[in-house]
Amino acid sequence: MKQKRIFCGCGSRARITKTNRLSQNCADLYCQCTNAECGHQFVAFSHYHSPLSPSAKTTDELASALIKSLTPERRKDLHNQLSLF
Ligand SMILES: [Zn+2]
Numbered sequence: 001m002k003q004k005r006i007f008c009g010c011g012s013r014a015r016i017t018k019t020n021r022l023s024q025n026c027a028d029l030y031c032q033c034t035n036a037e038c039g040h041q042f043v044a045f046s047h048y049h050s051p052l053s054p055s056a057k058t059t060d061e062l063a064s065a066l067i068k069s070l071t072p073e074r075r076k077d078l079h080n081q082l083s084l085f
Helices: 056-068 074-084
Strands: 011-021 026-033 041-047
Touching: 011 041, 026 056, 041 056
Parallel strands: none
Antiparallel strands: 011 026, 026 041
16 A cells, blocks of 8 residues: 655654554544654544545545544534534
């Protein structure tokens, strides 16, 4: 599998410490900044072999993966926002 290059917000390369496959095409990449002074750890969402026009199924997968990555508080906020429509 070809790994994407991930960069930290500080501009340094980030190292992928763990890959959490969500589906065939989607994965959470657990990253750590290689800059020792930064040391930022974060999770990047990666979608492999992106089609030019994603199918509805892919969009659903993306949306649910994004929601899963939210904290319970943010999920509650989102739920409240959605129920306004
Ligand atoms: Zn950094």
